[in-house]
Amino acid sequence: MIESDLTIVSNIVSGGHAFLSKCEGYSQDQAKRLQSECCSVSSIQSWPSRWRRLVAESDVGVVGVTAVDGNEIVELWIETSHHRKGIGAALFRKAEQIVTEAGFRDLTVHCAGSSMQPFYETMHCVLVDVQPCPNGPLAGWPVALYRKELEAQPSDAPAPAAGCRTVGVLGFAAAGDR
Ligand SMILES: CC(C)(COP(=O)(O)OP(=O)(O)OC[C@H]1O[C@@H](n2cnc3c(N)ncnc32)[C@H](O)[C@@H]1OP(=O)(O)O)[C@@H](O)C(=O)NCCC(=O)NCCS
16 A cells, blocks of 8 residues: 555545534544544554455545445445545445355444434445444444345446446555555
């Protein structure tokens, strides 16, 4: 991974956390801890190497990122000025394809809050549970679990989103890859 990609992804995740902090009403302390613990270049670099990491690129460069661990989407962040252009859906469909091809029959996502619910409902995910976050900056905050049952066979390759040129692998080596 070239340094600039890491920086762009770090900026996207940081902007996403700032966006969510406003939408969800996280406290200043929570917002600050999320920025320092989850958004730095070193935190992105320390995402576990087993995660499948993908970026969406538009003409301006990287505009979204997702990571998949087993059957779970563990990260999904779209640059805030590129929301509602179909990029989140494109990354979601690519993640869904990866999970299906790995043989899982369902896909899951945990989200701290409810502002992303309309997006996941559009992706045909069902809210199945809400539990308090066990630890970290959002300890005690309600965390929603969404689930989507998958077809046994992956559907055809997803069509690219209008605002998104390609969806490709995030080309960096996390600590464990080296
Ligand atoms: C949630 C998120 C990933 C969605 O990405 P996006 O690229 O903006 O979403 P898309 O443009 O692909 O949306 C696809 C459809 O989902 C629905 N949708 C998405 N965001 C929505 C919103 N805020 N309100 C209502 N519906 C929404 C719409 O039906 C939309 O289609 P439309 O724009 O043609 O109406 C993005 O808002 C984001 O990064 N949010 C902050 C981080 C976050 O919440 N990540 C998920 C953590 S679990």
